[in-house]
Amino acid sequence: MATITVKPNYFTCTLGHAAQSKEQDGHLDHEFGTVMQLIDGNCRRFPQAPALGFADYASTPHKAHDTDFLTFGELSILSYHAADRLRTLLGLASSRNIPIGSNIGLLSTSSIDFVLTWLGLLRLGYTAVFLAPQLQPQAIEHLCATLNVQVLLVEDSSSIAIEGVEQVEIPRLPPYQEFLPNGQPLLKIESNREPEIAYFSHTSGTSSGLPKPVPQPQSGIVQVLPCFQEENQPATFSMTPLYHGGLPDLLRSWTSRSMIWFFPEGLAPITASNIINAVAHARKKCDIPVQYFTSVPYILQMLSEDKHGLELLRSMDLVGVGGAPLPPSIGDGLVGAGINLVSRMGSMESGFLMSSHRDYQKDREWQYLRPIQDERYLRFEPRENRLSELVVKPAWPLRVKTNRDDGSYATADLFEPHGTIPNAWRYHSRADSQLMLANGKKFDPAPMEADILAATNILRDVFIFGSGQNYPGLLLFPSSLDTSDTTIFETVWPVIQKINSRSQGHTRISRSMIIVVSVPLNEAALQKSSKGTIIRNQAEERYKSWIEAAYSKPGLAAPVQIATRDQLFRAVLECFFRVLGRKIDPDEDLYKQNVDSMACLQIRAQVVEACLSDPEGQLPLNIIYECGSVNNLVKHLEQVRSGEFPEKQDQIERRHQLMRHMADRYKDFSSSLHPEIQQERSRNVMVLTGASGFLGAHILHLLLSKGPKVDAVYLLVRAKTPEDAYQRVSRVLTGYGLIDLHQTSHTKSRVVCLPCDLSDGAIGFSTQHLDDFSKASTTFIHTAWTVNFNLRLPSFEDQVSGTQQLIQFAIKSSAKFVFISSIAAVGCSASHLIREDVSEDPADASPMGYSESKWVAEQVCAAAYKAVTATESAPGSDMPPWMSIIRVGQLCGNQAGIWNKSEAYPLMLSTESLVGCLPRLEDQPLDWLPVDIAADAVLEIALGGQAKMPKYPAHQSSLATKPLVYHVLNPFRDPDWSQLLSWVSEDLGQGNLEVVPSSEWVTRLENTLAQTNKHHPSHVLVGLWKGSLVPEEVACPTGKIRPGSVQSYEMTRAKQSVPTLRNLEPLDKERVLKIWAWVRGNII
Secondary structure: OOOOOOOOOOOOOOHHHHHHHHHHHOOOOOOOOOHHHHHHHHHHHOOOOEEEEEOOOOOOOOOOOOOOEEEHHHHHHHHHHHHHHHHHHHOOOOOOOOOOOOEEEEEOOOOHHHHHHHHHHHHHOOEEEEEOOOOOHHHHHHHHHHOOOOEEEEOHHHHHHHOOOOOOEOOEOOOOHHHHHHOOOOOOOOHHHOOOEEEEEEOOOOOOOOOOEEEEEHHHHOOOOOOOOOOOOOEEEEOOOHHHOHHHHHHHHHHOOOOEEEOOOOOOOOOHHHHHHHHHHHHHHOOOOEEEEEEOHHHHHHHHOOHHHHHHHHOOOEEEEOOOOOOHHHHHHHHHOOOOEEEEEEEOOOEEEEEOOOOOOOOOOOOEEOOOOOOOOEEEEEOOOOOEEEEEOOOOOOOOOOOOOOOOEEEEEEEEEOOOOOOOEEEEEEOOOOEEOOOOOEEOOHHHHHHHHHHOOOEEEEEEEOOOOOOOEEEEEEOOOOOOHHHHHHHHHHHHHHHHHOOOHHHOOOHHHEEEOOOOOOOOOOOEOOOOOEOHHHHHHHOHHHHHHHHHOOOOOOOOOOOOHHHHHHHHHHHHHHHHOOOOOOOOOOHHHOOOHHHHHHHHHHHHHHHOOOOOOOOOOOHHHHHOOHHHHHHHHHHHHHOOOOOHHHHHHHHHHHHHHHHHHOOOOHHHOOOOOOOOOOOOEEEEEOOOOHHHHHHHHHHHHOOOOOOEEEEEEOOOOHHHHHHHHHHHHHHOOOOOOOOOHHHOOOEEEEEOOOOOOOOOOOHHHHHHHHHHOOEEEEOOOOOOOOOOHHHHHHHHHHHHHHHHHHHHOOOEEEEEEEHHHHOOOOOOEEOOOOOOOHHHOOOOHHHHHHHHHHHHHHHHHHHHHOOOOOOOOOOOOOEEEEEEOOEEOOOOOOOOOOOHHHHHHHOHHHHOEEEEOOOOEOOOEEHHHHHHHHHHHHOOOOOOOOOOHHHHHHOOOOOEEEEEOOOOOOOEHHHHHHHHHHHHOOOOOEEEEHHHHHHHHHHHHHHHOOOOHHHHHHHHHHHHOOOOOOEOOOOOEOOOOOOEEOOHHHHHHOHHHHOOOOOOHHHHHHHHHHHHHHOO
16 A cells, blocks of 8 residues: 555644654744743734633633633733732742742643743743642652752642642642733833743653653744644644643644633543533534544544544544553544544654644545654664664754764654555563553562662662552573572572562562572573563563462462471561561561552462462461461461360450450550649630641631631641641642631631640650640540551550540640540440440441540540549530530532542542443432531531630539530431432433442452552442442441441430531532542542
């Protein structure tokens, strides 16, 4: 088949074709050389031409200056106003005084404000560093440190992403569109101020663990672009975020004076119906026809499965796909449906490289890219198996990165040629493929392999494996066959320990997963490319049996002979050592000894192999955490090996005894009691823990925004410094759509952030802090608690200890103390009506470490109350008791629908986009309490009266002997889960929601996560759901199995004391759909 040359348009013209066209026309330079010159030039020539829009079809404009799109004239004017705002924020007039030419971080979803911030920074002479909102704090810190970023501009909705980021100032992104009606710029700035680097993008970081910055010079992103000057060119609709590749498409449109629309990221979840609505909105709002559509593969796949989605794609002149390979069956189906599908390939390092632009009526080979036929620009170098590697040559217009002496860039992208069409290449694979584990986490093993090889001379090669597995392993190939395996292992293990210490958890290699493989020295142990990189798929196939054995029999050829308890104990310790490479205290809690969940999986596999003759089904996946310590694990193994399992009731009783013993350890408050009389305080000072948590953040928001009664708030926060603590809390608040501490001037003086450690006897305070703290505090609200349903009770002992410490401070301060407990602390009570009273029976607690720890903490509170009432320090009878316990029910999203991304219910709802269904939970009420209402209730209790130490102990006789207990929850059993599913189905469109039995749902979820290797946050709860969502029982996503009988919680005291609860109404459709919209847009 002959090659048919088809003239490109601005949507398909690569940098090579643009350069070739300039040479042929004799016009080597544009009229513009920088981004701002491009915008200002278009402003002068085409001021009314539409330039940029975000298709926010769902929001109702709430201000006069809200706009659907900007013209080139408006864009230029607003960029000056943005520069003025940013100059006030960053420049000489500000306290920051950031020098011109500095790098400024920008973390924001795609929006008009994102673009204007970038343009404003350019006008001032700053270079923006684009940071994807999905980055982890460690990655953000790394990029900021690498590029010496001192200030990171962040939009409100991205604030949670930067929790824990330190060493950088983080002001909020200012608004700009309010200046649109003014019509004229505020200032003029010298045209030569623009920096040479227009912005920094970054790699994904999935290969090395940390992203790398990629500079984008003005010369490479503007000067090399094509300029198509035809009038009435169609507009592009892009689904690609600006920080992930959308910006090159934007500039490509602008150099050809055409319009570009973007999907409103963060304002609506990406669904077929939302995309259809967004494109329809764009076509309605602007006369420029939207005829080009570009997206990543999964979006095209989504649209291909929707009848109206196919109609949308068919209405486009061109549909572009890039960023990853599109499954051939999907692409073939689209082409077969009459869609002009074009593959577009580019990179941050080299720009737009190739496309499959062709004669669409005659040529259906959409996968085959048609590069420019000029080896000055691109070259395909032959590799093994008829594959060729793409090499970008020195004459290519944009080469941010080179890796060869002649200035070329070998991309490591491998292609295969078409059988009959010349100069047509289909992408095959990467020459340096990275590993993807079963949980979706990725890493590049090459640096680790290189480090191991470089550290010793006894190896000729190493190979890290683990694709599709829970954890990686390592093959060692010795350079001499005379060296024993033991010598090799003992030499290499210290090197691996050192590498593990600085690596992410999922990349660490345990002792048990290291295998020595002897290969004849005249044979190559590993096949490698011409670049010296391992051809990984060949290695995996060649050593398949070794790899499979490593996971099926991890590290041991056969079970060791075990006849006595002492032998079993030593065998178990050896299993721990083989995985961790260090000794473990057999009595101490494993979680406290930093044994993480990944290590637990490996240790379990070791134990099964070493200690059980018939391992099938005898040890649950979570057995290591369930046992909690080595000694408890050994006891359990003795029972399994003997077949003499204790009666279930005996196991339950032992658990209850553990709860009683822990409570007894923290009931002594004699050292805190004092006979002296405290003076009345004129100031009302609150102490709040857990302000960075879901409920705590909303309590703080109310204290600062609605509560004039409070003069100051001490926040006890896990952090290194007070400033770190303040920044962490501030980011959490803005992330939940709450008060902005930085923008509210009166809050700074009222909020005192104290870094603390609640497990420390002095909670990490200095002597001076302790003294000031004790003298000032009037009310304590303790909300901080570890939420992990996989942990056993011993792992929560620090939480209980910290509660005792805080109560002691409250007693010494003569302060009121409010403990935030959970209805799970009494969730298994045998009573149909659970009273507002302290439980004395540990069997009342749900059988999870979290629930049991709350029951224990309630006992500690009761003991403190009793100790105080038995002394002269008891509160007077004319005042409410100084101690309150608030049992909170299941919380849900606030007025904006914002919930906690790690909670079970939102994670459950989020799986609809992953598996296409949701579970049927029979007789499950939506007894969720909105978090903002819960926060109101807590404060109404806490501020309802202040504790006062008595002057006369004679009042003691009239006091109750227990603290007051309040149930703060949603008592309504209607609507229920079925109603939620109905509302969700209605929102998705009729027939779009599949509802299946809960057991089928969890099976489908588990299989999807395993088969696709797709990372989704719900994977952390799959084990819990799998164990709790069983036939014949109705389950809560938290893991608790509700009894068949219906329980209710007494709320007499709560309703008498809390107006908010007296006026409480059931959840309504509006609140539920806000939560649903937030889940779909934020948990992906």
